[in-house]
Amino acid sequence: MREAAAIIGVGQTVYRKRHADKNTAELVREAVLAALGDAGLGLDAVGLVVGGVAPDALAGINHLDMTSVARPGIPYFRVNTGGATGSSAVLAALSWIAAGRCKVALVVAVERMGHAVTAQRIFNSIFDPIYEKDISLSTISMVALRATMLMQRYGYTMEQWAGLAARNASVSHLNDTIDEPRTFTAADVLRSRVLAWPIHSLEACPTSEGACAVVIAAASAVGERRAAWIHAARGLSDTYAMGDRISRPEGSLVDLVTLQRSGAQAYRDAGITDPLAAFDAVEIQAPFASSEAMAYMALGLCRPEDGPAFVDLAIEGRAGIAINPSGGPQAVNPVSATALVRIAECAQQVRGTAGRRQLDGIRRAIATGQGGATQFSTAVIVAQDKP
Amino acid sequence: MTAGPHPVHVHGAAVSMSWADRTKSLTDLIFDGVTAALADAGIAMDRVESVVLAAHDLIDGRSLSSMVTSPAAGAYLRDEIRLADDGLAALSLGAARIAAGEAEYSVVAAWGRASEGDPVAASRAAMDPFLVQPLGLGEIDVSAFRCTRWLATYPDRAGDRAASRRQRTARAGRNPRAHGGAHPLPYPLTDEDGPAWADIVAAAIIGRPPAPVRIAGIGHGTDLPSVGERDLLGMPALRAAAEAASAEAAIRIDALDLYEIDGMTLADEALALEALGLCAPGAGFATYAEADRVNRSGGSAAGWCYPAMGLVRFCEAFRQAGGRAGTAQHPAPVRTALATGSAPIGGQTQTAVILDAR
Numbered sequence: 001m002r003e004a005a006a007i008i009g010v011g012q013t014v015y016r017k018r019h020a021d022k023n024t025a026e027l028v029r030e031a032v033l034a035a036l037g038d039a040g041l042g043l044d045a046v047g048l049v050v051g052g053v054a055p056d057a058l059a060g061i062n063h064l065d066m067t068s069v070a071r072p073g074i075p076y077f078r079v080n081t082g083g084a085t086g087s088s089a090v091l092a093a094l095s096w097i098a099a100g101r102c103k104v105a106l107v108v109a110v111e112r113m114g115h116a117v118t119a120q121r122i123f124n125s126i127f128d129p130i131y132e133k134d135i136s137l138s139t140i141s142m143v144a145l146r147a148t149m150l151m152q153r154y155g156y157t158m159e160q161w162a163g164l165a166a167r168n169a170s171v172s173h174l175n176d177t178i179d180e181p182r183t184f185t186a187a188d189v190l191r192s193r194v195l196a197w198p199i200h201s202l203e204a205c206p207t208s209e210g211a212c213a214v215v216i217a218a219a220s221a222v223g224e225r226r227a228a229w230i231h232a233a234r235g236l237s238d239t240y241a242m243g244d245r246i247s248r249p250e251g252s253l254v255d256l257v258t259l260q261r262s263g264a265q266a267y268r269d270a271g272i273t274d275p276l277a278a279f280d281a282v283e284i285q286a287p288f289a290s291s292e293a294m295a296y297m298a299l300g301l302c303r304p305e306d307g308p309a310f311v312d313l314a315i316e317g318r319a320g321i322a323i324n325p326s327g328g329p330q331a332v333n334p335v336s337a338t339a340l341v342r343i344a345e346c347a348q349q350v351r352g353t354a355g356r357r358q359l360d361g362i363r364r365a366i367a368t369g370q371g372g373a374t375q376f377s378t379a380v381i382v383a384q385d386k387p
Numbered sequence: 388m389t390a391g392p393h394p395v396h397v398h399g400a401a402v403s404m405s406w407a408d409r410t411k412s413l414t415d416l417i418f419d420g421v422t423a424a425l426a427d428a429g430i431a432m433d434r435v436e437s438v439v440l441a442a443h444d445l446i447d448g449r450s451l452s453s454m455v456t457s458p459a460a461g462a463y464l465r466d467e468i469r470l471a472d473d474g475l476a477a478l479s480l481g482a483a484r485i486a487a488g489e490a491e492y493s494v495v496a497a498w499g500r501a502s503e504g505d506p507v508a509a510s511r512a513a514m515d516p517f518l519v520q521p522l523g524l525g526e527i528d529v530s531a532f533r534c535t536r537w538l539a540t541y542p543d544r545a546g547d548r549a550a551s552r553r554q555r556t557a558r559a560g561r562n563p564r565a566h567g568g569a570h571p572l573p574y575p576l577t578d579e580d581g582p583a584w585a586d587i588v589a590a591a592i593i594g595r596p597p598a599p600v601r602i603a604g605i606g607h608g609t610d611l612p613s614v615g616e617r618d619l620l621g622m623p624a625l626r627a628a629a630e631a632a633s634a635e636a637a638i639r640i641d642a643l644d645l646y647e648i649d650g651m652t653l654a655d656e657a658l659a660l661e662a663l664g665l666c667a668p669g670a671g672f673a674t675y676a677e678a679d680r681v682n683r684s685g686g687s688a689a690g691w692c693y694p695a696m697g698l699v700r701f702c703e704a705f706r707q708a709g710g711r712a713g714t715a716q717h718p719a720p721v722r723t724a725l726a727t728g729s730a731p732i733g734g735q736t737q738t739a740v741i742l743d744a745r
């Protein structure tokens with residue numbers, strides 16, 4: 001067996017629309033020192049730093065990471081898989097540790113999207129320059145297409161998206177890493193501006209800046225530290241073209257095949273057959289409420305045809321699993337870091353270090369990552385017990 | 388997931404260079420490059436479980452460029468990670484995945500299309516926005532600073548540069564994969580010192596099953612971010628990377644049969660020889676001219692575009708080690724080789740890989 005690994009330190013800055021008072025290196029320093037302090041280690045123990053920075057254009061500076069994340073004398077590389085950047089960076093660090101190349105790795109992701117004049121103009125540039133860019137497609141209109149497909153195929157309603165968004169906002173008030181948690185009801189969501197039908201502005205994630213750092217150690221370096229043991233970490237990529245995914249043998253666009261398969265592989269690795277019974281908590285990287293509903297099905301928390309009923313249970317807090325105890329990415333979504341935040345939050349819950357948002361009895365949790373046109377997916381399972 | 392670490396072997400490689408080919412989109416170039424590497428390895432894509440890429444948004448001309456490009460490299464319902472880093476760093480991560488037992492085979496691919504992206508402008512955007520960007524400085528200027536530092540340190544050896552330019556141009560001329568054009572260079576660099584700008588795709592197929600060439604050592608080095616604080620001649624990141632690879636391979640750096648050194652210009656390549664201890668201080672250009680086992684490919688004179696270059700150097704070293712470098716092949720047997728990869732700015736991070744065909 002390859003050596004097990006665990007998360008032994010987590011550090012996060014506060015997330016807010018714009019950190020006007022700190023440069024990127026200062027944000028990174030704050031998160032890294034907190035993570036190392038949590039792990040009880042110094043930088044001299046770190047054998048690899050993996051940086052996570054998604055589109056350079058969001059910050060307006062190329063290779064933002066080289067002056068803020070890379071550390072002289074320590075091997076370094078940078079991952080960019082869009083919204084999945086943070087979790088892909090964790091997968092890279094785990095490969096490094098499993099290959100025996102280091103005992104302790106530091107994963108750092110940082111987002112400065114508040115410096116973009118308009119994030120959606122940048123996100124428009126992710127689409128095909130010939131066929132799509134000129135019709136002003138954005139991440140919001142991309143999500144809207146999937147939401148309408150979910151409504152047509154399974155009978156979801158806008159009231160359900162609004163209910164999920166309001167529930168996440170309510171939960172986020174316990175999360176002290178969020179500078180200004182929002183308060184709104186489902187009715188408020190439905191009254192808010194339509195960004196791209198059926199997506200309302202209050203169910204969309206806000207522009208968010210901040211940094212997250214996680215210390216991962218091989219089992220032999222964990223010692224007596226409080227650990228979130230990694231039981232599985234899987235990722236999968238898909239074709240970009242959404243049209244090719246609408247109806248194909250592997251599954252439809254809203255079946256989210258990459259998350260379905262990443263999850264299934266992770267379940268096999270961790271020996272899980274009934275995910276709803278196996279997990280106490282889930283952190284889903286879904287910046288929109290409709291995307292969150294799509295992930296429930298892909299993770300096997302419900303059957304596709306039972307999806308709308310499961311959403312109702314989730315809204316009422318009776319789904320049988322703690323969903324997004326942090327408030328999730330609809331509360332704050334620092335794009336480069338958001339998938340790492342999901343893993344960090346799961347680690348905090350199983351380590352019992354989540355502060356005011358700590359829930360009782362969280363022994364095993366799963367974090368998802370999602371990037372590109374819902375084409376990059378990751379699934380990471382953490383637990384109190386060593387595998 | 389199974390036990391690790393496993394030995395990692397190189398099964399195939401391909402490098403394609405072109406310029407503004409209007410019949411091919413970027414994804415066409417990537418697909419062709421990866422297909423050629425698979426053919427070189429004699430391995431079908433259905434046996435590949437892992438894809439590791441190196442590509443940069445600002446070179447590819449779109450944000451999150453791997454959305455569109457990664458499927459062309461084989462990342463269709465496969466485990467894939469894209470680094471915004473040099474191609475040799477991607478090779479290192481791919482090798483870690485193999486060594487960890489996470490995949491039997493991995494595609495590693497890197498590309499840059501200089502005819503569409505603008506590496507010079509992109510590198511300027513990586514400079515400090517308040518203190519450096521207004522001066523218009525970029526990657527190529529750091530190379531010029533390095534050369535200036537050397538000229539100031541060894542003024543009596545300035546004449547060495549001419550011979551090394553001639554040799555490098557001749558080597559690039561013998562490389563059947565070479566391609567590219569010129570770009571204005573800052574003082575003291577001349578046209579013959581510069582990179583030949585090209586549209587480049589490099590791809591390698593690495594795996595656990597035995598093959599004649601194995602990866603014997605990998606090392607990484609990281610320098611200070613501020614160019615002004617760095618030892619531009621000592622290149623500590625490069626030295627650290629090579630020393631780590633050498634220690635892992637248990638082969639002295641100066642005992643290797645061949646060196647493929649990544650640098651944007653001749654100055655970066657030649658002065659790396661001094662930093663690596665392959666010649667006396669001040670003798671970098673002279674050694675570059677005389678040593679026919681250094682950059683047989685012609686280095687950046689045979690084609691250059693970030694972030695493909697470390698993987699290009701690796702592919703060239705692999706071909707030399709297999710006796711398949713064509714007209715660029717070294718006449719003596721190449722059993723061991725070093726490839727290096729340099730990332731912005733001015734090689735702040737470096738990767739070194741030692742190949743062993745013994």
